Amino acid sequence: xxxxxxxxxxxxxxxxxxxxxxxxxxxxxxxxxxxxxxxxxxxxxxxxxxxxxxxxxxxxxxxxxxxxxxxxxxxxxxxxxxxxxxxxxxxxxxxxxxxxxxxxxxxxxxxxxxxxxxxxxxxxxxxxxxxxxxxxxxxxxxxxxxxxxxxxxxxxxxxxxxxxxxxxxxxxxxxxxxxxxxxxxxxxxxxxxxxxxxxxxxxxxxxxxxxxxxxxxx
Amino acid sequence: xxxxxxxxxxxxxxxxxxxxxxxxxxxxxxxxxxxxxxxxxxxxxxxxxxxxxxxxxxxxxxxxxxxxxxxxxxxxxxxxxxxxxxxxxxxxxxxxxxxxxxxxxxxxxxxxxxxxxxxxxxxxxxxxxxxxxxxxxxxxxxxxxxxxxxxxxxxxxxxxxxxxxxxxxxxxxxxxxxxxxxxxxxxxxxxxxxxxxxxxxxxxxxxxxxxxxxxxxxxxxxxxxxxxxxxxxxxxxxxxxx
Numbered sequence: 001x002x003x004x005x006x007x008x009x010x011x012x013x014x015x016x017x018x019x020x021x022x023x024x025x026x027x028x029x030x031x032x033x034x035x036x037x038x039x040x041x042x043x044x045x046x047x048x049x050x051x052x053x054x055x056x057x058x059x060x061x062x063x064x065x066x067x068x069x070x071x072x073x074x075x076x077x078x079x080x081x082x083x084x085x086x087x088x089x090x091x092x093x094x095x096x097x098x099x100x101x102x103x104x105x106x107x108x109x110x111x112x113x114x115x116x117x118x119x120x121x122x123x124x125x126x127x128x129x130x131x132x133x134x135x136x137x138x139x140x141x142x143x144x145x146x147x148x149x150x151x152x153x154x155x156x157x158x159x160x161x162x163x164x165x166x167x168x169x170x171x172x173x174x175x176x177x178x179x180x181x182x183x184x185x186x187x188x189x190x191x192x193x194x195x196x197x198x199x200x201x202x203x204x205x206x207x208x209x210x211x212x213x214x215x216x217x218x
Numbered sequence: 219x220x221x222x223x224x225x226x227x228x229x230x231x232x233x234x235x236x237x238x239x240x241x242x243x244x245x246x247x248x249x250x251x252x253x254x255x256x257x258x259x260x261x262x263x264x265x266x267x268x269x270x271x272x273x274x275x276x277x278x279x280x281x282x283x284x285x286x287x288x289x290x291x292x293x294x295x296x297x298x299x300x301x302x303x304x305x306x307x308x309x310x311x312x313x314x315x316x317x318x319x320x321x322x323x324x325x326x327x328x329x330x331x332x333x334x335x336x337x338x339x340x341x342x343x344x345x346x347x348x349x350x351x352x353x354x355x356x357x358x359x360x361x362x363x364x365x366x367x368x369x370x371x372x373x374x375x376x377x378x379x380x381x382x383x384x385x386x387x388x389x390x391x392x393x394x395x396x397x398x399x400x401x402x403x404x405x406x407x408x409x410x411x412x413x414x415x416x417x418x419x420x421x422x423x424x425x426x427x428x429x430x431x432x433x434x435x436x437x438x439x440x441x442x443x444x445x446x447x448x449x450x451x452x453x454x455x456x457x458x459x460x
Contacts, residue, residue, distance in 0.1 A: 121270055122307035122366075126321040126373050127297035129289065136324060137309050144311075 004185075008192045011179050018175030019196050025089070025171060026158045026200075029096025033157065034150075036097055037104025044109040046134070055105060062102035068163050071095035075167045092164040092171075100157045107149045111142040144215050151208040155201045162197075172196055221246045221281060221377065221408060222267060228275030229262055229432075236262045238432035239276060244410065246376065249403045251419040251440060252412045254429035255455055260412045263429065264379050267410065268299040281376060297325055300370030304382040306362040308354035314341060314365045315350040321373040333372075340368035344398050360391030367398055377408040384415060414459045416444055428452045 008015075043055035062070065075091040078084065086094075115138045123133035162173035176193040180186060220243035229237040236259045244250055252260040265271040266278055269285045269292040278285045280295045308317050318337035322328040328336065341347055344364040354362050363383055370378060380399065384392040396418055403409055403422035411418070419426050419440040426443055428436035428451075436449050447453035 116307075118303060118305050118307040119309060122301075122303060122309070122369075124270065125268055125296055125299075125301040125303075126369065127293050127325040128321075129293055132324060136320065140311050141309075 003187050005188055007183065007185050007188050011189070011192070014175055014179060015172070015192060015196055018170065018172035019200065021169065021175075022158065022161050022171040023200065025092050025096060025161045025164070025169070026154075028093045029161075030100055030154055030157055032093070032097035033100030033104055036101030038108050040101060040105035041108025041112070042134075044105060045112045046130075059102045059105050062099055063106075067095060067099050067160050068166055070099055071164055071167055074098075088164070088167045088169045091167055092161065092169045095164070096157050096160065099160065100153060103153050103156075104150065107146055107153065108142075110149075111145040112138060114145060115141050147208060147212050147215070151205065154204055154208070158201060158204065159197065219279075219282070220244060222410070223279040224263075224266075224276070225278065226276035227266065227273050227278050229259075229266060229271055230274050236432050237266070237273075240432070240434060242427075242434060242437075244377075244408070246408050247406055248424045249407075249409045249422050250411065250425045250427060251423040252410065252427050252429060253414065253419075253455070253459075254427075254435075258429040259432040260427075260429045261381055264301075264381050264410055264412050267377075267379055268296050268301055270301075297373055298376045299379055300373060300375035300377070301379045301381065302363070302366050302370055302383045304385050306354070306359070306366045306386070308362050308366055308369070310354050313351050313353055314346065314357070314368075317354070317365055318368045318372045321369060325373050336372055337368070340371050341365070343371075343401075344368045345394070358391060359387045360394045363387065363395045364398055367395070367402075371402075377410065378402065380409065380411040380413065382412050382414075384413065416456070416459060420444060428455070 040055040040058060043051040044059070047055065071091055074094055075086060075088060078086060112134070119137055119141070120133055123137045124130065128136070161171050164171060165174045165177065168174070172193060176189050179189050183189075222242075222244040224240045224242040226239045226241060227237055228235065228239055240263065252263065254260045262271055266273050266285065267280060273285060281298045283291050283295050285292065285295060309320070312320065315334060315337045318340055319330075319333035322333035322336050323330065338347065338350060341350055344367055346361060346364055346368070349357060349361060349365075354365070357365065367383075383399070384395050387395060392415070396415060399409070399411070399418065400422055411423075413419070423440040426436070426438060426440040427434055428443070428449065430451055436443055436447070436452055438448070443452070444456065447456055
């Protein structure tokens with residue numbers, strides 16, 4: 001069979017539609033994941049025994065199981081256990097939130113704990129309560145340190161959305177498979193899919209670079 | 219009642235006892251110089267005053283408030299007791315002005331403009347009126363430490379605690395920091411200073427405390443005891459310092 005790149009053009013609208021779904025899941029998932037990650041990370045770093053343990057168990061369960069199993073659990077097992085119907089799209093977004101949240105929690109904890117104890121003491125010594133020291137002094141420095149590992153996690157999460165093919169979410173990889181099933185153009189279609197992912201991760205990398213350059217990384 | 223009052227104060231880290239039932243009263247206007255070999259508990263004693271170390275026995279009253287009175291009370295104590303650290307600990311993401319005006323704004327509730335004005339005044343006082351927009355990484359050690367003094371003063375404390383403020387500085391930079399401290403002492407600021415600068419103790423110190431093994435071994439007038447140490451261990455120590 002001849003390789004014919006022109007077949008891709010016929011499927012561009014579908015590829016764009018699939019990419020949009022991928023972006024949609026990634027953006028919502030990471031938005032939630034950042035919130036969950038910050039909460040869990042701060043619980044790990046500054047919480048008392050109980051909060052720390054809760055966050056620890058969450059992180060270990062998520063990091064210790066594959067994301068495919070997690071989304072399968074959310075989509076197939078949760079309805080049985082909790083008697084709630086969940087549509088594939090919600091399951092996909094929730095899976096990214098829960099999964100990225102666990103990894104981001106460790107990034108947040110590591111960044112906050114890497115800030116020298118002396119700065120916290122200096123903040124406390126001028127009479128700031130601990131939460132204000134975290135908000136005004138440690139937080140901003142920690143945030144700058146988080147950007148490179150967060151960028152890493154964002155890219156991983158974006159690519160992880162391809163695994164949601166298993167619950168039938170119409171994201172980019174699923175779109176590719178559907179096109180393939182109709183015309184068997186493996187080389188052209190999978191190349192096009194790979195390029196779509198590269199464009200999306202590339203855009204993320206550039207965006208993060210710009211943020212990183214704007215802030216003085218300390 | 220004294221401004222700072224240690225009452226049988228003890229501090230231990232696990233099984234290691236660092237302060238051993240210390241009794242000490244410090245009145246307003248005093249300039250107390252703390253010396254002693256490393257591990258004698260002088261820094262710990264200082265850090266107990268503003269609650270950076272939690273005491274494990276006895277009581278410690280600062281301006282009528284106990285350091286064991288909970289986190290809100292501790293914040294109030296810290297507003298009355300400014301601290302200067304050996305390693306400066308300036309906030310690296312903030313300019314000199316921002317380092318100084320954070321306290322007035324977030325602790326004392328000053329408006330931005332008023333806090334900035336106060337910060338400028340204080341930077342001028344420590345001789346750095348032209349460095350306000352510089353980041354700590356752009357300043358020398360001596361300049362950083364002077365910004366740190368201004369930062370502590372900005373909260374309008376009643377006492378200043380100095381934890382080896384010149385130990386991390388080159389000899390020629392020490393003097394610029396010491397000069398600021400001398401000026402403060404002459405203005406009547408209550409100060410507790412952990413230092414090995416005996417000249418400072420002689421010039422403005424009202425009391426010299428020599429600590430040994432978590433206890434106060436000598437507590438007397440600086441001129442008197444520096445020239446004729448009443449204790450062989452202190453004599454030995456001073457020989458090594460001078």
